[in-house]
Amino acid sequence: MSTTTIYSARKILTMNPNQREVSHVAVRDGRILGAGALSDLDGWGDYTLDDRFADKVLMPGLIEGHAHTMEGTLWRNVYVGWFDRMDPDGKIWPGLKSIDAVVERLSEEDARLTDPDAPLPGWSLDPIYMGNQRVTRHDLDRVSTTRPIGVLHASGHIMNVNTRALELAGLLKPGVNHQGIPLGDDGLPMGELYGPDAMTPVGAHVGFDRALTDCDERGLIDYAKLCVRAGVTTSTDLAARLTDDSVAMMLDVTGRDGFPARIVPLRVFFGISAEEIVDYVVKLRDRSTELLRLGRIKAVADGSIQGFSARMRWPGYYNGAPNGLWYTPPDQMSELYNRALAAGVQVHTHTNGDQATQMALDMLEPALKAHPSPDHRFTLQHCQLADAAQFRKMASLGMCVNLFANHHFYWGDEHYRLTVGPERAERMNACRTALASGVPMAIHSDAPVTPLGPLFTAWESVHRITASGRTQGEGEKISVDAALYAITMGAAYTLHLDGEIGSIEVGKKADFAVLEDDPTTVDPMALKDVRVWGTVQNGRIFAAADL
């Protein structure tokens, strides 16, 4: 017979409006038997009372609605970011505040490597915080002139390499004529590579191979450790190719005892026809397991704002840059939406610029008329520049949104100064407008672009503070309660999982974030610093300290 465990806690924040805070939660077979006072729960029969969380605060397991499991894989490279960041083993790597410090950290790793020809890849460099200082091959040559070195920027759109890497790629020559490869006074590439066209030919020589976006076995295991440390029990993997091999790997890894997170990978709409991807995803859906939820599609409408590849409506970029590029043009998006709606497959669409958002809205409306689909929950991901009218339209079409709150912190100053200018920077990631318009909303990290950490993401949407410390967009701040809802029920809703996860109530999965502090009573400015003890996932207990 199944056993029942009742956990006591300092406080349980349920996200259930009927009983927002309770003291006990009963768990049976990995599910929530009930939440309430002990006296509400003992009617279920024999139980074991477990007081291990008596001084902890429980929340529903946090849900990351837009991240990439490749964050786990990237940690095998040298972290050289500006901000402190925790690795899968819980070690906090201090942020590096100068090029010298970056060179020093890479040099330490260089000294550790025994194979003199082995590449040395680094990641998460961001010279915009160093006064937009340029990093050149000469800087990285101070680490080594014989070993190929490549450092990916935090945005993922730029890479710095050393002279040896350029040599191996055959690019250390005069006459290179590519707008993504600036040349120095000597006519040779400086070692800065902008965009995938420029990065790809060199990437393979510095340890970033062709399939950078795909997670591998160890990466997935490491990613799940990061989830536990962040209180996350369910995470999307929002742009996977989901080849037969990678699906087999993910089924294997997520099926192992002790794998602590539910992964929701979306097949990316790229290099495949609309007809094929819908057929493929319908088949994948049947292979879903408890911890691997397949059967959704991710489409990408445009590029990024800071890369000037996002599609903007008039008046375009603040600095006059030409409009960005369609990654998926309107006709193809329309075909995808029609076929997906007909097959009952959900599509999440990356839109950054406001024209990309408008395009998605314009393509979805007629598709919905052709294929009436109550509860489709098509979701716009990032959707950073949407205006109020666009949010109203999303609401009337039954769409959801997942806003990139973290981006506002990390690149808000750049958007204000350079890409979109003050007025649109203030309304970027307009959480309050979304909620006021009635659009179901999640907020996200886009890890590895920014660190996985829903409590930080919630903090940012409450305060809208940029990296320089300015408040940007006072009118779009949301309350702590709304932010905590967004990282639990809000994200669950965008995945059609709100009946299973996202709140602590009878019948749902026993997924909890176990916290040392109470996010509803700490100083709101300390929300990001709320300490995470670990998680409970499907009733299994994962202490971050024991990983």
Added chain:
Amino acid sequence: MTASLPVTVIGGYLGAGKTTLVNHLLRHAGGRRLAVLVNEFGELAIDEDLIEAEDDGLISIAGGCICCSFGNDLIGALNDLTAMSPPPDHIVIESSGVAIPGAIVSAMLLAESFRSDGVVVVVDAETVQRNARDDYIGDTITRQLADAEIVLANKIDLVGESDREALMAWLAQVAPGAIVIAATRGEVAPDALLGVVPRPGTGSPSDHSDQLFESMVVMPGSGGDIAVLAERLATGAYGVIRAKGYARGADGKLRLLHTVGQRWDVVPATDNHETGIICLGFRGSLNRSAIAGVVSDLT
């Protein structure tokens, strides 16, 4: 050093007829061993009767041509082609409907041992002007056309006489300097798009049944400034759509010259070749005496 492989990029918005054109080129490759790289969504849309075998994403086509898709890694796919034995004669990249062809050319030139052999932009003659005014895709289409050396005005049969004139005038504005070739169902002489293939041993062009074009062979003198010659052939009013051939520079060394539209390129020849330059133009528009004159003046 191996000779650099010519690469022609075929661009144009969705539905313009790029895939139809590629099928036509494969069907009429005329002895060229073409390697077609596609980056369009979905299955490689190669006419089934052309396919001889399919293996691991590589489609073998009658006459020694092949076709495969390159996904995110153009350079990798190009390098894979050079590793083939024997390597193809000519590479055709069919870009995605939203790609800007010039960006593909500059990316492709990052790899060793390739040279750009023209950007062909296919447009739907009936709809291109309307699409170019579209808020969403208009700038994509005009950016594509701005990179064109040859514009293939496809589906011309759907356009009436008077509208054709307006189309040509409009194309002259948005694709300045480009040669415009009208076609139906992508049916255009491969010589015009891919350059003229000298018939083995004779130095004269292969036959092409397309009545739209004519070609001539000119024999350069003993030496001269080949770059200036190439520039004149490309930009002068001689009616030359494409020229290709070998000539000796003032230093006596052999050079490969080729032009497409108004763009020209001269590179050192890597193998032994007879001198001779083949020029191709629209039938009746090739100014034979002027071409002969400029060649003899400059070499």
